[in-house]
Amino acid sequence: MKNNFLGLDIGSTMTKVVVLNSDQTFTKIVRTGAEHRILANQVVGELLADVGVDFKEVTYVVSTGYGRLNVPFADRQITEITCHARGVEALFPGIEAAIDIGGQDCKAIKMNGGKVVDFIMNDKCAAGTGRFLEIMAESLGVSIGELGELSLHAERALKFNNICSIFIAQETLLHRSSGASLEDIAAGIHQAIATKVCAMAERVGLERGKVVLTGGGAKNMGLVKAMENKLGFPLLVPEEPLLTGALGAALLAKRHYEEAMQEGKPLATKERILGKVSIFT
Amino acid sequence: MEQKREQTSATKSIGIVNELGKLGRGWYDYARETKQKGGHIAWAMFGPPPEILLALDVVPIYTEQYAAAMAARQRAEESCEWADKTGYNIDICGYCRLGLGYTALESRLGHTPENPAYSGLPEPDILLGRSHCDPGYKWYQTSQHLTGKELPYFIYENLYPVPDSGHFIGDKEIDEQYVKFYRKQVEEMVAFLEKHTGKKMDLDRLREKIEVSQEMRQLWYDIYLMRRAIPAPMPTGDFMTCVFPYMTMHASDEGLDFLRRLHSEVKHRVDNKIGVVPEEKHRILWIGIPPWFHMSIFNYFEKFGGVSCIEFQYPPALPIDVDLDDPLGALAKRDHFAGTLSQHLISFPSRGEECYGIMGGCYRPVRHVMQMVEDYSIDGLVIHHITSCRNALIGHTHGRRVIRERLGLPTLFLESDMVDPRGYDEEADFRAINTFMEQLADTRK
Numbered sequence: 001m002k003n004n005f006l007g008l009d010i011g012s013t014m015t016k017v018v019v020l021n022s023d024q025t026f027t028k029i030v031r032t033g034a035e036h037r038i039l040a041n042q043v044v045g046e047l048l049a050d051v052g053v054d055f056k057e058v059t060y061v062v063s064t065g066y067g068r069l070n071v072p073f074a075d076r077q078i079t080e081i082t083c084h085a086r087g088v089e090a091l092f093p094g095i096e097a098a099i100d101i102g103g104q105d106c107k108a109i110k111m112n113g114g115k116v117v118d119f120i121m122n123d124k125c126a127a128g129t130g131r132f133l134e135i136m137a138e139s140l141g142v143s144i145g146e147l148g149e150l151s152l153h154a155e156r157a158l159k160f161n162n163i164c165s166i167f168i169a170q171e172t173l174l175h176r177s178s179g180a181s182l183e184d185i186a187a188g189i190h191q192a193i194a195t196k197v198c199a200m201a202e203r204v205g206l207e208r209g210k211v212v213l214t215g216g217g218a219k220n221m222g223l224v225k226a227m228e229n230k231l232g233f234p235l236l237v238p239e240e241p242l243l244t245g246a247l248g249a250a251l252l253a254k255r256h257y258e259e260a261m262q263e264g265k266p267l268a269t270k271e272r273i274l275g276k277v278s279i280f281t
Numbered sequence: 282m283e284q285k286r287e288q289t290s291a292t293k294s295i296g297i298v299n300e301l302g303k304l305g306r307g308w309y310d311y312a313r314e315t316k317q318k319g320g321h322i323a324w325a326m327f328g329p330p331p332e333i334l335l336a337l338d339v340v341p342i343y344t345e346q347y348a349a350a351m352a353a354r355q356r357a358e359e360s361c362e363w364a365d366k367t368g369y370n371i372d373i374c375g376y377c378r379l380g381l382g383y384t385a386l387e388s389r390l391g392h393t394p395e396n397p398a399y400s401g402l403p404e405p406d407i408l409l410g411r412s413h414c415d416p417g418y419k420w421y422q423t424s425q426h427l428t429g430k431e432l433p434y435f436i437y438e439n440l441y442p443v444p445d446s447g448h449f450i451g452d453k454e455i456d457e458q459y460v461k462f463y464r465k466q467v468e469e470m471v472a473f474l475e476k477h478t479g480k481k482m483d484l485d486r487l488r489e490k491i492e493v494s495q496e497m498r499q500l501w502y503d504i505y506l507m508r509r510a511i512p513a514p515m516p517t518g519d520f521m522t523c524v525f526p527y528m529t530m531h532a533s534d535e536g537l538d539f540l541r542r543l544h545s546e547v548k549h550r551v552d553n554k555i556g557v558v559p560e561e562k563h564r565i566l567w568i569g570i571p572p573w574f575h576m577s578i579f580n581y582f583e584k585f586g587g588v589s590c591i592e593f594q595y596p597p598a599l600p601i602d603v604d605l606d607d608p609l610g611a612l613a614k615r616d617h618f619a620g621t622l623s624q625h626l627i628s629f630p631s632r633g634e635e636c637y638g639i640m641g642g643c644y645r646p647v648r649h650v651m652q653m654v655e656d657y658s659i660d661g662l663v664i665h666h667i668t669s670c671r672n673a674l675i676g677h678t679h680g681r682r683v684i685r686e687r688l689g690l691p692t693l694f695l696e697s698d699m700v701d702p703r704g705y706d707e708e709a710d711f712r713a714i715n716t717f718m719e720q721l722a723d724t725r726k
Contacts, residue, residue: 079716082723116720118685118692121713 003059003257007249008044009080010036010067013103013130013216016246017047019058020254026051029242036067041274044073055272060257062249066104075269078252080245081109081119087248088212089114091238096210099201099227099235100244101217103130108201114248118204126165128197130216133223136189139169140182144220147186151222154187168192186222194226208233214241289355291518291576294557297539297546298519301526304539305350308530309399312340321406321478324421328411329437329470330612331531332490337474337482342403343529344420348379350398350525352573352700359394360386361701367427375669375698377416384427407477410436414672433477435470438462440617456617463613471609487608494532495600498619500540501527502597504547509657512556513590514547517567518579524595562586563721564658568593568650568680569665569673574702581711585718591657593650634683647680654688661691661721667699691724693717 002021009016010032019026028047033039040063048055055073063074064083071077080100088098089111098109106128110118126132130144137147151157158180160171168189175185201211211231217223218241228234238244260267293299312322320338325331327343334341351357357379364382365371371378383402386394393401408425410418418436425431440459471482508515523543530536549555565582567589572578579589598619603611635648653659662684666677681692693713697705 079712079719081716082719115723116691116716117689119713119716120694121709 001057003254004053004057005250005253005257006044006058006061007083007246007251007253008040008061008063008065008068008071008074009083009243009245009249010040010063010065010071011080011102011245012066012105014242015039015043015065015067016243017043018243018246018250019047019051019053020247020250021053024051025247025250026053027240027243027246029240032067036070037072040067040071040073045274055274058272060253060267060269062253062256064245064249073270073272073274075267076253076256078249081107081121082116083245083248083252084214085109085111085116085248086114086251087244087246088214088238090247090251091244092212092236095212095236097201097204097206098212098214098244099197100215101128101130101197101213101223102215105129106197106200106215106217108204108206110204120200120203122197122200127168128193128200132165132193133189133217133220135165135169136172136186139172140176140185142182142186148190148220148222150183151186151190152225154183155181156184156187157191158184158188160188160192187226190220190222190226191230193223194230198227198230206231209236212236212238212244214238214244216242289575289577290353291516291522291579293519293522294514294516295519295523295543295546295550297542298522300539301522304530304535305525306399307535308340309342309403312342312403315340316403316406322403323407323409324402324405324424325409326411326413326417326437327528327531328413328417328439329409329435330467330616332487332494332608332612333467333471333474333482334409335490335532336487337478337480339407339474339478341409341529342405344380344402345376346525346529347398347402348376348383348700349573351379351383352702353576354396354398355574355702356397357574357700357702361703363389371701372669374414374416374420374671375667375700377420378669379700380420381423381427384424388427388429405432407474408432408434410434412436412438413441414670433473435473437470438466459617460613463616464610467609467612467616484608488605490532491603491605491608491611493534493537495603497527497531497537497540498598499600500537500544502600504540504544505591505597507547507551508591510551510554511564511658512554512558512561513564513588514550514555514557515590516557516579516583517565517571517589517592518576520592521571521573521576521595527595557588557590558583558586560586561588562725563588563660563718564591565589566591566593566650566653566657566659566662567665568662569677570594570667570670570699571665572697572702572705573700575697575705575707578710578714581714582718585722587718587721589663591653591659593653634679635687647683650680650684651688654684654690659690660724661693661717663693663695663717666694666696668696669698669701691717691720 005020007018013032015030015032017028026047028043030043061073061075063071063077064080068077084098084100088095100107105121107121109116122128133144137144158175160168172185213235218237315338316322323334323339323341324344325341331341360379360382363386364378367385369378369381408421410421475482526536526539565587582589601619603615605611664677664681685692695710
């Protein structure tokens, strides 16, 4: 029987699953619901059914992300920074830094061989997060996808004086009322975020050509370009930037299993039941 | 993601630390009684020699420590809000802001605010600031405006030679100048207190206080050395709490008694290999003032087998011999060598980034952190970066970079205030610590 290793990343906005075995990698991404435990059962059950793997055939499960503690069948919980580092290293061997822009936070990770050397997080302020872009998109009456695209067609990015989400929203309205184009406003918003995120990320030490951008923010080309302009060099972006955390979790599940085997230690695992769990049980 | 904090005070490892609440109340009662009997109360910063104060029946109340006590009792918010209302910006030192807010509130109420630490901050007769940082002297200047009462005020200057200035540590000529300065200052402080208390300094009594202080300093230093033991006998949470008797009760018999018993308990734990956690996996060096409103953060490391086993804040000075035949000269010499330059740092380089201070001047250089990493078998560092403590902000950032580059140790930056809990996000700190502990575990492999 093949060993299957499952990584589950329950983020504040999106939930990602990766199943690894010796031959293949399977993935699934869904929106995070309010009840993480029910969601965890559902999304894992769906992916395993799609790929024809019985849950009992899953050797080890690592959960990560905001909701990692709410996964009843996870054999181990590991923080998202450790998992991101591992996942990014797998995709870009030898990489030295990653910036992850998620739904509710952003973080910069300095790494060496997939191990975290240093990290910094911004989770006390919405500016620099996916949620901030959602608010801005709403205030301009466009989708979040359109916001990034608009910014790429700006003639002149407008300058925003604030880094606070609330005040930028007010400034946006002022710019609108004075007749500024949506494109120029969108570009200005992306520049403001890029300035904030890059200032934070530079604190861990970034080097040209050795920085990966992950998370939902990496799917926004307007933001990627704004950050590249700010940093002065191109960023590396995975094919699916949402999956690095779950991939890292699956890889760490595999490593944990292998270490236990090498040391001849028994591997403690949870019961492989995907029953529905309520927060009231 | 903010969650209600269920427990804010640290769970103690050292039994005697549980006596500190009673000891603190006792000291404040003693201050009030002394005043009733014709003595005086001084609001003070730690710096002016407390031996001089006690020898003249002036009981020091260290207002920074009072702010910490208010925070530890979850009583900081109201005073901080009053500081806001009075116009004191959030960027001002948290201790100072809480103190000014407390004074503003008390002035408005006309009586002591509700449920304060130690039944309230006793009204001072004398003010003793210090030059170490701007709140060290601006605080009391401002509190006089808030109360409308002008009090005798003396500012004690601590000299912190700046690296690369040419003022080398251990340079005989420079040392003589500094000692001369301190001597003059100590004499002026005595004259100032004699004038405002109406008492004459009794040099024999001063000698007794210096003797007590010398023993306290030796005990404090010995405890610091004993904490190199593995497993760690005393965690940072306990140590920080013990700063109260060491500072506030310095040179007093009660303070000495406490330190003797503390020394004995720590020694017992070292001799019997009694650690803070059952299986010690990671040893942490804590840099910075703690979040006094959330001391249980130190216990959080313990869930992962980690112990914050030593700290860079409130270090002991190397005990030095002094000539008690000349007590004022003894204080001057001590304040220069032990207080400012710390003789045990003389061997460190005087130029270059390793000698730049984590705090002001060359006092507590980065090299000292590196030495502590070795001496205390440290696996990782936590820097509590207090944005309202400007005295440390540049040094922390510099120190972190040098330590990371030279030693490659995991170093975690936590940001909050020392006393103001508003805006504190416990969950964010725990998330960061979770990753930090994984880093330590990964490094260990």
